[in-house]
Amino acid sequence: MDQANILIIGGGVVGCAIARNVSERWQDVFLVEQFPKLGMATSTRNSGVNHSGIYYPKNSLKARHCVEGNRLTYEFCAKHKVPFRHTGKLVVAADAHEEAELLSLKKRGEDNGVEGLRLIDAAEIRKQEPHIRGTAALVVPSAGIVSAEELVHAYARIATNQGASIVTRAEVVSLAPSGKNIRVGLRIGDEEDSQEETIEAKCVINAAGLYADEVAALLGNRSWHIYPVRGEYCEIRGPRASLINNLVYPLPHSHGLSLGVHFTKTLWGTVLVGPTARYVEGKDNYEKGRLAIADFAHSAKTLLPEIAESDLQLSYSGLRPKLVPPDHKGIVDLVITRDPAVPQAIHLVGMESPGLTAAPSGKNIRVGLRIGDEEDSQEETIEAKCVINAAGLYADEVAALLGNRSWHIYPVRGEYCEIRGPRASLINNLVYPLPHSHGLSLGVHFTKTLWGTVLVGPTARYVEGKDNYEKGRLAIADFAHSAKTLLPEIAESDLQLSYSGLRPKLVPPDHKGIVDFVITRDPAVPQAIHLVGMESPGLTAVPSVAQHVTHLVAEVLG
Known part of the structure; x- marks a missing residue:
């Protein structure tokens, strides 16, 4: 039986980019692809656009990986001689009613960190694209086009040069936990002449595209269902291709199914018109019931009135791995996560647009301050x-900046009184009651301080606001009432109000019991380490926590 450190399932652009990255750091990396060639499915059946990141919700994985991947794709293509063109693009409002949506799109892009966005009027549109008709447009300088097929092969070539093994015609037929590893059953070869092989891997990465849900199900994980959506293209060739200079897009559909039928001036000088977007039956259904040229011409005329059916010829189609059924509205984010039951497995599911752009993202984290x-x-x-996210009360918000919304911090205020002067002699050291059964705190206790006073507290109350240290403070009588249970001779006159603090609770008020710290690498961005819910006994635990985090940093940096 072969052994692997990492086995990647799926030889599309995402799988090949991962292979290139991980083979820089680890030996015994395998990539298996069920089809005869790499990138035969989704990766090379698209517009070949290097997207900017303007369309996706703020803090989503699509937004973050698209913006970062856009830059990395240009850098990679320039370094490794993959054909590309940094063209920019126009997103065009067809009439005045759509102009408000352009403003919203511009703001979303700016929120995502897309640079250089600006609005232009109809006259400026005609200067850039003389045949396009619209009332206004958003200029997106960072967009461009790339040879998707050559990009896939460049990632694979570098991975191979770094020692990775890539096997095509290799279908995964079984996955089973085997101690700390995963046993992967493969069927290698054509149907008529195949053989069964087994590889045991320390880590399995599911980048199987349209089939990622089926691969996850082999591990018993049925969290996702992929619905194939077909995008079809026509092409303008010859002299009429001069009608378009670069990339021209309409405003995206409100339902989030696609970015609309757009125009892409290709690296070889033709113009792609498409893609359309329709749910279809079957993950290999590229041709059945193809749209007529008239359908493309009808959509294209909105922005390019002089286009005629005779200018168009049918081209290829592609399938996108949608995670939602036909009645869903809005954009759905990528899924990049470790398997909860088999953490040696990492799933990448719903890797549709902007997957080509996002594929190389993720070596470093860019921090805006x-x-x-x-x-x-x-x-x-x-x-x-x-x-390292050690942001205390704000650790949930920092995690959310990376698209991780796994946690919500509820501030719990602890208030103190103090006994000073001679009455501080009532207590010699530390005296605690039995802790509350609800786990909210250890109860109001007595702490003889290093400077000779006695702290009485803390209380424990959920409050609104992570800076709410003073609003609605308890009265001294409340402390005296609690303290008398263990120290009957305490009087209100012995007490004076002292400071308060806030604890980062991970559970809402109705929760019972103690909740553990969270110290973990981010499942989608493993270069990030989150420390969340670091309340009591945080002060005591700090030296050990620091050692724990140091080990995690060593995993990240290798």
């Missing part, structure tokens, strides 16, 4: 190989 006071601040950017 605002430094200084509100009145006098400046913006800085740091790129880090590892980011």
Whole structure:
């Protein structure tokens, strides 16, 4: 039986980009692809656009990986001589009613960190694209086009040069946990002449595209169902291809199914018109019931009135792995996660557009900082190989910046009184009651401080606001009432109000019991380490926590 450190299932652009990255750091990397060639399915049956990241919700994986992947794709193509063109694109409002949507799209792009966005009027549109008709457009400078097929092969070539083994015509037929590893059953070869092989891998990465749900199901994980959506294209060739100079898009459909039928000036000088978007039966249904040329001409005339059916000829089609059924509205994010039951497996599911652009994203994390006071601040950017989120009360918000919304922090205020002067002699050291059964706190206790006073507290109450230290503070009488249970001779006059603090609770008020710390690498962005819910006994645990995190950093940096 062969042994592997990492086995990647799927030889599309995502799988090949992962193979290239992980083979830089680890030996014994295998990639298996069920089809005869790499990238035969979704990866090379698209527009070949290097997207900018303007369409996707803020903090989503699609937004973050698209913006980062856009830059990395250009850098990779330039370095490894993959054909590309940095064209920019126009997103065109067909009439005045659509112009407000352009403004919303511009703001979303800016929120996602897309640079250089600007609005232009009809006259400026005609300067850039003389045959396009619209009332306004959003200029997106970072968009461009790339040879998807050559990009896939470049990733694969580098992975192979770094020692990775790539096997085509290799279908995964079984996955089974085997101790700390996963046993992968493969059928290799054509149907008429195949053989069964087994590889045992320490880590399995499911990048199987249209079939990622079926691969996950082999491990018993049926969290996802992929619905194939077919995108079809026509093409303008010859002299009429001069009608379009670069990339021209309509406003995207509100249902989120696609970005609309658009125009892509290809690297070889033709113009792609498409894709359409229709749910179809079958993950290999590229041709059955293809649309007529008239359907493309009808859609295209909105922005390009002089297009005629005779200018168009049918081209290829592709299938996108949608995670939602036909009645769903809106954009659905990528899924990049470790399997909850078999954590040696990592699933990438729903890797549709902007998958081609997003594929190389993820080696480092770009951190945007605002430094200084509100009145006098400046913006800085740091790129880090590892980011440690130890943001306390705000750790959930920091995680959300990476698209991880696994946690919600509920601030719980603990308030104190203090006994000073001679009455502090009532207590010699530390005295605690039995803890509350609900687990919210250890109860109001007595702490003889290093400076000789006695702290009485803390209380424990859920409050609104992560800066709410003072609003609605308890009265001294409340502390005296609690303290008298163990110290009957305490009087209100012995007490004076002291400070308060906030604890980052991970559970809402109706929860019972103690909740553990969270110290974990981000499942989607493993260069990030999150420390969440770091309440009591955080002060005591710090040296051990620091060692734990240091080990995780070593995993990240290798």
